[in-house]
Amino acid sequence: MKAIPDAISPQLLLQAVEQAFNSVLITDAQPAPHGPRILYANAAFCALSGYSTEELVGQTPRILQGPLTDRDVLDELRQCLRDGRFFHGSTVNYRKDGEPYWVEWNISPIRDAQGTVSHYVSVQRGFSELVAAQNTSQLLFEALAVSHDAVLITDENGVIEFANPAFEAMTGYAVAEVLGRTPAFLRSGEHDDAFYASLYESLRAGRPFHATFADRHRNGHIFHADQTISPVRGRDDNRTHFVSIIRDLTARVRHEQALRDAASLDVLTGLYNRRGGESLLERIYIGAREGGAPFGLILADIDHFKAINDTFGHPAGDRVLQRVGRLLRACVRATDGVVRWGGEEFMVILPHCELRAAMEQAERIRARIERTPQPEVGPITLSLGVAQLNAGETVASLIDRTDRALYEAKRQGRNRVCSAD
Template sequence: MPHSPGLAPFDSELHIQRDRRRAIIVYVGGMLLLLAVIGAFALEQYRRDTQAAEERNSARADLVAEWVSSIFSASEVVLASVSAHLEGEAGAEDDTPAALAHWLGVLDADLGLLDRISVLGAQGRVLASSRGDYPPGRPLGGLPYYHRLLTLAPGEQAVTPLFWSPADRGYRVVHARGLADGGVVSVELKPEVFYHGLASMSMAVGQSTAIVDTEQQLVARFPAFEEGGSQGMLGKTVHGALIETFLESGTQRGSYRLRSALDDEERFFDARRIGDLPFVTVVGEEVSVALAGWVQRLWLYLSIVAMAAGLGGLLLRHYLNRLRLEGGLRQHEAQLRIAAAAFETHLGMLITDAEGVILRANDTFTRITGYSEEEVLGRTPSLLSSGLHDEAFYAQMWDSITRRDSWQGEIWNRRRDGEVFPEWLTIGAVRNAQNELTHYVATLSDLTERKAAEREIHQLAFFDPLTGLPNRRLLMDRLQGLLRDSKRGDRFGALIYLDLDNFKRVNDTEGHRRGDQRLRQVAERLSSVTRETDTLARLGGDEFALLLHDLGECPEEAAKSAEEVALKLLSALQAPQMLDGEPLVVTGSLGVTLFHEHAVNLDGILQQADTALFQAKAAGRDTLSFFDPDIQERLQVRARLESDLRQALPRGELQLYYQPQVTAAGEMCGVEALLRWQHPGRGVVSPGEFIPLAEESRVILAIGGWALESACRQLAVWAADTERQHLVMAVNVSPVQFREGDFVEQVLAILDATRAPAKRLKLEVTESLFMEERDDARAKMLRLSERGVTFSLDDFGTGYSSLSYLKRLPLAQLKIDQSFVRDLLEDQASAAIVTSVISLARSLELDVIAEGVETEAQRDWLINHGCTRFQGYLFSRPQPIEWLPVSAAG
């Protein structure tokens, strides 16, 4: 060859470009990974800060709701006291209007929270009032809501929304109770009571709390608005998406993020109904305040990314410069090797001159193409052209060779016998020392066998070998593709799950061969009624799936289209058919779910379709069912309970802790057995969190039985202990557990099995137990009382149980709820409720115990007001049995 041009390797530059691309890809990939990690971390912190704000709002909403409820609990006690006084024989005979008014005035002055206590006759005229501005005979029936209050049945209570009282020239809220003579006793409250209560609660910057009635009127808000203050906004109708949406939803509570209708400030809100009262508490926290820390951290993360990008760019630049230097050496070494190895390679090889005339060809080229070297010398490679590629393809190829001195790719050529085959072709330009083009070197490899293997692998990987339908993997790929496409538009798609009815029984009785024949026939029938653009797949066994797309933009239209296709599938299955000369009857159940641009992830869609199929089978088979999200959520809750609560007992995760109960003299007189759950993943789970779930799923039956039996076994141990044999064991009983038909038999069986002294067992029940089936509950209590078991009414004062009914129950004790004990020194309403409960217990000749006593001041106040039993952290926290002190002092 003239000028000794050699065979310069066409791929030396490609190696350099490849390494350049790798370095750039590593750099870009590293930056993307860093961005992804920091983004994920920032997103998680955003979620945590948002969740923290929502939890703060929820806690404050609970606190406000509890406080407002306590106000009306206090007024309820007053109403009950006045009603009892008026309906008693002494009150009916001795009270003159003046005496009654004087008594009401004393009662009003003692409480302080109430504005006026009044007694009205059946015609709506004042009989007596705690304030002199309502003289006897004054008609009040014309005031807002009073006409409804006069219709209250004896003992029935009602609370009004906020209304304007012309007589008082101010807003009022009325709590009333019907009397036996058709009249009512009412208690009036000023909105300022609620405002001052909110103002006394601790609030951070950016937080706000409001109380709105069910008429959307603002009752109180803190902090008040500067313009007009709280009085300026009082009674105004609050318009806005939050309160309107919440009231219309009918739910007990909800969390929102939106702009306030009062000051247009974006906040996290938590809205909660206050029991059965016509009020809603709305607690908010400004988004800018709640997320301020997150925004600062986000700027820090972005700074870190910028620094990493700059440093990485400098390192990348240094590496690319080094590659250019090494590339020259590698190219020179490769030029020396290629001359020796070119014609000994397993690849076909051609060498042409600068004009493309063939100069050399090796034996592998002959084996691949069928042309000998003599047949191609002096000709151009175009003799191999298959005619399958257009001019644009070859133009792009030569453009790459001209610009880069190389090209490689897949191409279809023609053998000497006319067979068209695929090959991998690499072309490199060879230049001399003066950079002049002298030759082209081409290598080629036959891809025929590889293509055949790829087709076979593809068939095995993506198609069912029995029916030839796409398999689960191909269905998932296409579903994932449809989800990506749907995010760029708003057209619906659908996934239909189909399961043959009773196929397993048929397969077991008739054999697998006939089962396979039946599946192939079913596949043919289903394929005959599906569009070519849709995907019909066999998932395995007798399960099939059909993926539909482009069902329209309207959900109703999409559902109708999906239903029509599903009905066609059912009809195709039900049509008469023969198998081996015998009639074949096939039916199926179909589950349908729709998806579009706002669809859940792929797993969620699959689960929805599976749930819909479950619904269809449950409906009687040979039918179809669309996905119902309510059933899905119930299934998820049930699954979580199955995996956690149902395994808690077998795994020994539940424990009983004991909290002492003491007398006024400080002597320990009993203990309360309290459940604790040590979850292996979450740590200690609050009883307030898992007990309601256990009751909802009825797992409480097993847990409650275990707790009662464990407590009784401990009682039996103490019976032989002279220091503790006097202790009474208090055990909480769930209403779900108590309402079981054989509850009494269960308790008696446990007492017999453990030999625990029944007179030392005290069952704590709540007021909710007596909201329904009162006579049944009373009968069970009487049966257990005959055995010696005593009863304590837990959380007394937080519900709405009938005082007259309580007198009929075999109770031994009333338990004052800790929410009232906690605030009795600072809150007049709490103090009034506690005083009323103690007085009620004394009048019913019941023992009374206060729970949640944490300070000596609380204990001393309770002793001075007649309470004789105590329980709380002041004496001891709940402890495992081995840590339980012998005495309260211990």
């Protein structure tokens, strides 16, 4: 047995054990069936278990066991004690008040001068808080895994460290594809520089950023998402990560767009109605003014339409309007706008189109309508007025000039194209 240095007295050793942070329990080596009896417990052990020293001495450590105590761990412990071997393990023990707690054991045999095991010393460490933290982490992981909202976690430099299955489903990218990248690969080009400048400014200032993002799916289509990006701070209050909670809004955005389209479309022809046409006209007007591009406008009116209704009935007149609408749509570019401006009057909006080209387009429309047979009512014709936006002109002035050109076409005998100039 190793001798105790003279500088360390038994009293000092006792004080060291008594004041130790870890729990210390000493038992004798009494064999089964009763097993070892507790001879000593330090203050840390009493605090951990809730028992006083007087309540522990003379008892077996079995008073600490309960329903959740792992029987396999106990069997291994008993086998080590029988073999006189060191034991290390962990399981659940119970406090005096019945509360379970996790404990890690190190139990060593103490031998006498003849080498016989006479006592056991157990050094224990409670780690219920650690287990609780691990359980909480596991619970959080499982919650994120089943969340319908996508969750993305990046480091302070924006490098992705975590993405949940909902992120995969929403974006089409597998987690393995995005780890180590920044979210920039999702950019669709729908947002301008000011949008991202606002985002970065908020995050640098430590503020959450919330907005509706238009991102690009792995397959190429754009999806819309409500996203909140929040900074995460460590114990020293320094920013360590960013967490993004992302909710797919694509279905809602499409529904809202459908409602807007429904409010902007003519029920009979499927073309823009007057409200939708005015909105489109304003957007193209602003683009033409800002970009300096030419902008043409056509107003067309079905000749003698009242006579068609009076002679063949309004249902027949409605079918004429529908066929004219389809023909107009077929005659123009995909970028042009076709509007049922009112009654039997139609508007064609021609961005990036000078007056000469607009006149040629109007003539093609007139000729196409004239030569297209109309069941029920026979041939029909259009009168058309054409104008180009002048420098400094308002939309109202442009429409007025185009309408006067249409009136002139009717005055000259109908089935013709007249220019506002």
